[in-house]
Amino acid sequence: MGGSSIGYLLKEGGRNIYANKQMSIAAIGVLVACMLLIGMSILFSFNANSFVGYVEAQNEVVAFLDDGLSDSGIAAVEKQIAATDNVSSYHFISKEEGLDSWVASMSGVTEDSEALFEPLYEDNVIPDSYSVTIRDLSQLEPTVARLESISGVNYVRAPEQVAKTITIVKQVVNMGGAAIVLLLIGVASMIIANTIKITVFNRRKEIQIMKFVGATNMFIRLPFIVEGLLLGLISATLAFLLVWGLYSGLIFWLNGSEGVAWFSFIIENLVPFQEMAAQLAGCFVLVGVTIGTVGSIIFVRKYLKV
Amino acid sequence: MIKLSNVTKKYESGNVALNNVDLGIERGEFVFIVGSSGAGKSTLMRLLLREETPTSGRIIVNGRNVGEMRQREIPYFRRTLGVVFQDFRLIPTMNVYDNVAFALRATNVSSKDIRQRVPYILNLVGLQGKARSMPENISGGEQQRVALARALVNNPDIILADEPTGNIDPELSYEIVELLSEINKVGTTVVMVTHEHELVAQFRHRIIRIERGRIVADTGKIGGQRGRK
Numbered sequence: 001m002g003g004s005s006i007g008y009l010l011k012e013g014g015r016n017i018y019a020n021k022q023m024s025i026a027a028i029g030v031l032v033a034c035m036l037l038i039g040m041s042i043l044f045s046f047n048a049n050s051f052v053g054y055v056e057a058q059n060e061v062v063a064f065l066d067d068g069l070s071d072s073g074i075a076a077v078e079k080q081i082a083a084t085d086n087v088s089s090y091h092f093i094s095k096e097e098g099l100d101s102w103v104a105s106m107s108g109v110t111e112d113s114e115a116l117f118e119p120l121y122e123d124n125v126i127p128d129s130y131s132v133t134i135r136d137l138s139q140l141e142p143t144v145a146r147l148e149s150i151s152g153v154n155y156v157r158a159p160e161q162v163a164k165t166i167t168i169v170k171q172v173v174n175m176g177g178a179a180i181v182l183l184l185i186g187v188a189s190m191i192i193a194n195t196i197k198i199t200v201f202n203r204r205k206e207i208q209i210m211k212f213v214g215a216t217n218m219f220i221r222l223p224f225i226v227e228g229l230l231l232g233l234i235s236a237t238l239a240f241l242l243v244w245g246l247y248s249g250l251i252f253w254l255n256g257s258e259g260v261a262w263f264s265f266i267i268e269n270l271v272p273f274q275e276m277a278a279q280l281a282g283c284f285v286l287v288g289v290t291i292g293t294v295g296s297i298i299f300v301r302k303y304l305k306v
Numbered sequence: 307m308i309k310l311s312n313v314t315k316k317y318e319s320g321n322v323a324l325n326n327v328d329l330g331i332e333r334g335e336f337v338f339i340v341g342s343s344g345a346g347k348s349t350l351m352r353l354l355l356r357e358e359t360p361t362s363g364r365i366i367v368n369g370r371n372v373g374e375m376r377q378r379e380i381p382y383f384r385r386t387l388g389v390v391f392q393d394f395r396l397i398p399t400m401n402v403y404d405n406v407a408f409a410l411r412a413t414n415v416s417s418k419d420i421r422q423r424v425p426y427i428l429n430l431v432g433l434q435g436k437a438r439s440m441p442e443n444i445s446g447g448e449q450q451r452v453a454l455a456r457a458l459v460n461n462p463d464i465i466l467a468d469e470p471t472g473n474i475d476p477e478l479s480y481e482i483v484e485l486l487s488e489i490n491k492v493g494t495t496v497v498m499v500t501h502e503h504e505l506v507a508q509f510r511h512r513i514i515r516i517e518r519g520r521i522v523a524d525t526g527k528i529g530g531q532r533g534r535k
Contacts, residue, residue, distance in 0.1 A: 008411060019399035209395050212355065213456065214385035215412035216378075 013226030020199060024231060027195040031235035031291070032242065034188030035284050038181055039243035042280055043271075045177030050271045052170045056137050059166075061158045062093075063147050065128045074128060077152040081130055084150075086143045088135040098126040127154060137163040138170075185287060193295045200224065200299040207303045221300050228296035232288030240277075240284050247273050307333040307464065307495050308354065313363030315349050315519075323349035325519035327363070331497065333463075336490040338506045339499045341516040347499045350516065351468045354497070355389060356380050368463055385413050388457030388494075392469035394449040396441040396456075402428065403437040406455045413460060427455045431485060447478030454485060458494075465489065467498040471505060479505055487511075 017024045065077060074092070081090050093101070103117045134143055140163040147156045200207070210220045254267050308331040315324040323346045331337055341347050352358040353365055356372050365372040368386050375383060396405050403424055410420045428434050431451040441449055450470055457465055467486065471479035483498070483505060490496045500506060506513055515523035 015399075205395060206397050209397060210408075210412055211381075212384060212389045212395075213409040213412050214381045214383075214387075214460070216381045219381075219412055 009222050009226050012223035013230050016223060016227045017230060020202070023195070023199045023202065027199065027231050028235045028238065030191050030195055031188070031231065031288060032239045034184060034191060035235060035239035035287060036242055038184045038188065038287065039239060039280055039284065040246075041177060041180045041184060042283060043243065043247060043276060045173065045181070046271050046276050047269075048173040048177065049170070050269050051266070052166060052173060054269050056166050056170070057133070059134055059137055059159055059163065061132045061134055061140075061144065061147070061156060063130045063132060063150075063156045064154045065130070066152055066154045067127050069128065069152050073152050077150055078130070080150045081132060081147065084143065084146050086135050086139050088133050090130050090132040093129045093131055095124050095126055095128050098129055099124050102126060134163075138167040188287065189291050189295075193291075193299070197295075197299045200296070200303060204303045207300065211304070217304050220304060221297065224296040224300045225293050228292030228294075229289055230292075232290070232292030233285065235292075236281070236284035236288035239288075240281050243280065244273055244277070307331055307335070307368065308497070309364075309366040310353075311364045313353065313360045313365055315346075315353060315358065316361045322519050324353070324360075324516075327516075327519070327521055329514070329521060331495060333495055334490070334493050336487060336496045336509075336511040337498070338509075338511055338513045339497065339516060340501060340503065340506060340513060343501065345516045346519040347501075347516055348468060351466055351497075351499055354466055355387065356383060385460055386463050388460065388462035388465040390450070390453050390457050390465065390467040390470045392472035394441070394446075394453045394473070396449055396452055398441055400441075401437065402433060402439050402441070402444070402452050405441065405452055406459050409456045409459050423459055427459045430458070431455045445478075446474040447481065450474055450478075450482055451485070454482065458489060462494065464495040464497065467496065469499055469501070471500065471502060476505070480508065483509060 063077075063081065065074065069077070078090075078092065081087060099120060103120070106117070132147065134140055140158060140160060144156050144158045144160075147153060207220055251267070251270060251273075254270070308329070310327050310329040313324055313327045313329075314322065316322045327346075327350075339347050339350060349358065353360055353372065354367055356367075356375055359373050363373075368383070370379075370383055372383075397408065400408060406427060407420050407424045410423065415423075425434065425437070428437055431454055433448060433451055433455065436444055436448060436452075441452065444452070450473070454470070457467075465486065470486075471482050474482065479502065486496050486498060487509060513523070513525045514521055
């Protein structure tokens with residue numbers, strides 16, 4: 001195909017969009033609306049994952065060591081913790097630090113707490129420990145088992161219930177998000193397919209004329225495909241800009257809101273649009289171009305049998 | 307040029323549109339196909355265009371066996387034909403020039419050739435001043451001349467005209483047939499389906515009458531034009 005033919009196809013595709021303004025606007029409107037919903041689902045999914053990830057990062061497993069373990073014993077335990085899979089970070093908490101932090105957590109319970117806890121410092125029963133954060137909470141149990149098996153570790157305290165809840169929430173967010181996006185893509189495909197079907201039906205005579213003047217099926221199909229592709233691209237661009245605007249508007253609004261505690265937590269953990277832009281644009285272009293092009297191919301075929 | 311041997315076309319409904327038809331049309335002939343509606347005229351045109359295939363028999367058009375043609379050969383076969391319909395079948399969103407140029411683009415003619423041939427053909431059918439007009443803004447007769455220009459622009463060997471004057475007034479009908487006769491004079495075979503007996507009578511061309519799927523009369527080859535009554 002020569003350059004002039006490509007020029008002709010692009011010109012034809014553009015001309016068809018302009019000549020069939022009403023149908024083109026309808027198709028773009030429907031595509032943009034569907035992609036907006038898809039986009040919002042994707043953004044929600046991204047952010048929900050980010051929030052869950054934040055909560056997940058707050059987890060803490062404490063491995064208490066055998067009482068009276070020597071420095072070399074402690075070093076050996078640390079080496080083994082470092083070598084354990086699924087451990088993202090760890091730090092040593094000495095007996096004294098452990099007691100300090102426990103006492104601090106108890107402060108205010110009674111008026112003379114200092115005096116009350118004084119005897120504990122004379123005979124500190126809190127053992128040395130390691131605070132360990134876990135990378136993947138769904139693998140908490142086997143990780144805890146491995147930590148417990150380390151010689152020198154007495155027992156491990158783990159937030160098992162929290163881990164289970166977070167794991168379930170994460171699965172629901174991921175699977176629910178994917179299901180919603182797939183469902184919306186399905187719905188969008190059907191609506192777009194119908195729009196293209198009407199467009200092609202309106203122009204069945206044109207297709208018939210092309211057949212009678214000796215145009216090959218490919219020659220007839222290409223301008224429709226180019227048209228579908230252009231409609232898809234235009235819709236993808238509009239939807240992307242709209243989602244961007246809406247998301248930025250939401251962040252702006254949240255920033256301006258009076259500081260309710262959970263608001264600031266949300267604002268701090270909102271994923272910046274730039275981080276999702278590439279995936280979102282990719283998804284839009286893919287959805288728009290695929291639906292536009294494949295829809296045109298399928299429905300023009302019906303009228304090519306002349 | 308066109309040869310039908312024992313051609314029968316039976317539709318799925320059981321209707322026999324053409325029944326054992328034998329017909330020969332020589333190169334350079336002008337033939338009117340006449341008959342009442344439902345006689346089988348349009349089926350004959352559809353068979354010649356390879357819009358339909360015969361149930362039995364053989365159809366040779368331009369040396370090609372139409373019934374045995376493969377799907378991918380059909381566009382190239384149709385490029386040797388020029389087709390004109392009763393309802394003009396112009397593309398409403400294209401102007402006169404583009405409606406004609408479109409037939410050339412569809413057959414991969416270069417832009418340079420298109421720029422030369424389209425004005426020439428529009429001039430031939432007397433539409434040189436209407437190139438930029440949209441179909442809806444010109445008369446029925448002019449629209450049919452655009453359709454004729456589109457049929458002619460590829461230099462076809464045969465023009466198939468299916469009731470080309472059915473939607474235009476008698477004065478303009480005469481002009482259209484006269485134009486077809488002029489085209490015929492330079493060697494293009496013309497097959498025109500019509501039910502307008504008065505119009506047919508004004509020209510000295512071969513007339514084939516079809517009734518109930520059979521050829522019931524054929525004047526044979528006649529030369530020249532009778533002139534207006």
